[in-house]
Amino acid sequence: MVSLDTTSLAIRSQAGTAGALLGRSTAVVGQTARRYGLLAGFLLAWQIGSTYGWINPTVFPPLDRILAATWSGVAGGALIDDVAISLQRSGLAFAAAVGLGVPLGLFMGQIRSVEQALDPILQFFRQTSALALYPVFILLLGLGEASKVFVIFWATLFPILLATIGGVKEVDRKLIEMAATFGASRSTIFRKVVLPASVPSIFVGLRLSATTALLLLIAAEMIGANKGLGFQVMNAQYNFQIPQMFAAILLLALLGLSANAALVALQRRLCRWDDAAR
Amino acid sequence: MTVQSAVRRGEVTVRDLSKSFTLNGRRLDVLRGIQLDVDGGEALAIVGPSGCGKTTLLRVLAGIEPPDDGSVLIDGRPVQGIGTERAIIFQEPRLLPWLTVLGNVSFGLQVRGTPKAEAESRARHYIRLVGLGDFESAYPRQLSGGMAQRVGIARALTVQPEILLLDEPLGALDAMTKLTMQEELARIWREENVTLILVTHDLEEAIVLADRVLVLPKEKGAASRVIDIDLPRPRDRSEARFVAMRRRLMAEFGLH
Numbered sequence: 001m002v003s004l005d006t007t008s009l010a011i012r013s014q015a016g017t018a019g020a021l022l023g024r025s026t027a028v029v030g031q032t033a034r035r036y037g038l039l040a041g042f043l044l045a046w047q048i049g050s051t052y053g054w055i056n057p058t059v060f061p062p063l064d065r066i067l068a069a070t071w072s073g074v075a076g077g078a079l080i081d082d083v084a085i086s087l088q089r090s091g092l093a094f095a096a097a098v099g100l101g102v103p104l105g106l107f108m109g110q111i112r113s114v115e116q117a118l119d120p121i122l123q124f125f126r127q128t129s130a131l132a133l134y135p136v137f138i139l140l141l142g143l144g145e146a147s148k149v150f151v152i153f154w155a156t157l158f159p160i161l162l163a164t165i166g167g168v169k170e171v172d173r174k175l176i177e178m179a180a181t182f183g184a185s186r187s188t189i190f191r192k193v194v195l196p197a198s199v200p201s202i203f204v205g206l207r208l209s210a211t212t213a214l215l216l217l218i219a220a221e222m223i224g225a226n227k228g229l230g231f232q233v234m235n236a237q238y239n240f241q242i243p244q245m246f247a248a249i250l251l252l253a254l255l256g257l258s259a260n261a262a263l264v265a266l267q268r269r270l271c272r273w274d275d276a277a278r
Numbered sequence: 279m280t281v282q283s284a285v286r287r288g289e290v291t292v293r294d295l296s297k298s299f300t301l302n303g304r305r306l307d308v309l310r311g312i313q314l315d316v317d318g319g320e321a322l323a324i325v326g327p328s329g330c331g332k333t334t335l336l337r338v339l340a341g342i343e344p345p346d347d348g349s350v351l352i353d354g355r356p357v358q359g360i361g362t363e364r365a366i367i368f369q370e371p372r373l374l375p376w377l378t379v380l381g382n383v384s385f386g387l388q389v390r391g392t393p394k395a396e397a398e399s400r401a402r403h404y405i406r407l408v409g410l411g412d413f414e415s416a417y418p419r420q421l422s423g424g425m426a427q428r429v430g431i432a433r434a435l436t437v438q439p440e441i442l443l444l445d446e447p448l449g450a451l452d453a454m455t456k457l458t459m460q461e462e463l464a465r466i467w468r469e470e471n472v473t474l475i476l477v478t479h480d481l482e483e484a485i486v487l488a489d490r491v492l493v494l495p496k497e498k499g500a501a502s503r504v505i506d507i508d509l510p511r512p513r514d515r516s517e518a519r520f521v522a523m524r525r526r527l528m529a530e531f532g533l534h
Contacts, residue, residue: 111476272417
């Protein structure tokens, strides 16, 4: 099977060098157009529509004005502080959720009685919206940084925890038995079988949590903050600085995209063996 | 002690072995009063109708399942659980998908604390022995079923067991691959000087590989029969004596 694959690869690469370079670059352009064509069309329609007044330019200002507002915010340093504080809040909460959720999930997934005892309360907490609990956290921790970080931590903890537990529970028993027949101890089985086998589903939890972290970040910053990208979105809207509002939204989107890209890159590195990660 | 040093390593003795499982609250006898003697370096095949307990017997020999009654002795010493002198090959290759062929084959040695470099150099020898020298750095998902099973075989051989236990190791392979692998297992057994205990439902496979065939009856407690396969090696499937032996084994199962 593999030998067949390598032969066909060899034939293909020969055809590639024999064929014109033009063919390959056309293919790349075609692929890029298929992948990003719709997005480019959407942005173009926005720009033209707003410039010619087909859509309300006070609500949807032209893209060049949004980009200019973003640039002046970033270059002038006004938005940098907001990006920094937003990153700090969500990063701190996410790191804490990973630091608690992954080890706890690995532990809970291994010990059935612990998992069974904790599952109902976990399900209950998970189904309780973190935003609904935000006022409670504010009462407990005040309106400062602590309650903001905590509400993000709370919301990001559960996807990580549940994905890790699921990953550990779904490890093929036959692989564990195989390792045991070679005389592997419980801790060796954990390190060499259970942990690597759980990595793909832990990453599912991490990516889900990263998205949730940004979602909760905005919500938390819209209530009782005076800094941060979420605050800037609200603040710019109150002051009717619509390009500035979109600038903050754009930066939030970029933050989300880069967080996801970083996780995907890490996942590819750690799970080269996994088909789903490729 | 003097008696033990006289016997060849890898000798298996089973006395009055019984094993039952509880299924839906009912006791289910799987093995009752099993007796078995396997010489060191011998190749024994265990055949029998499904439900006769042949896989359970192998799992007890491997130490995965404890016996309810009776004893299993290896080189005169009673078996207590899993031991480093035995290695088992399962029906499925059971490879770790995140390790390369080299990583999988050296896995057994590495969990036993052998330094990585030494484990890998020993693993390489067995990877070549099963004919996968070019696939050392391939991942399991890149291998065919037959290749994956070879990796499983190499992994078991790398720990250099006295006793190799095989639980229908070729059962999931296609007919052509199976034929090749049977010949290879016969060759490996000759080269490695290891006791081989093979559970199979393939009578021809039993004749190709085994010195003796143990036929386990379906009725629990009934006497099991042992048939000597006194054919020259390597065995020729088309030879008259081979065909006659196959007919004889089939007659044991009431087939003609």
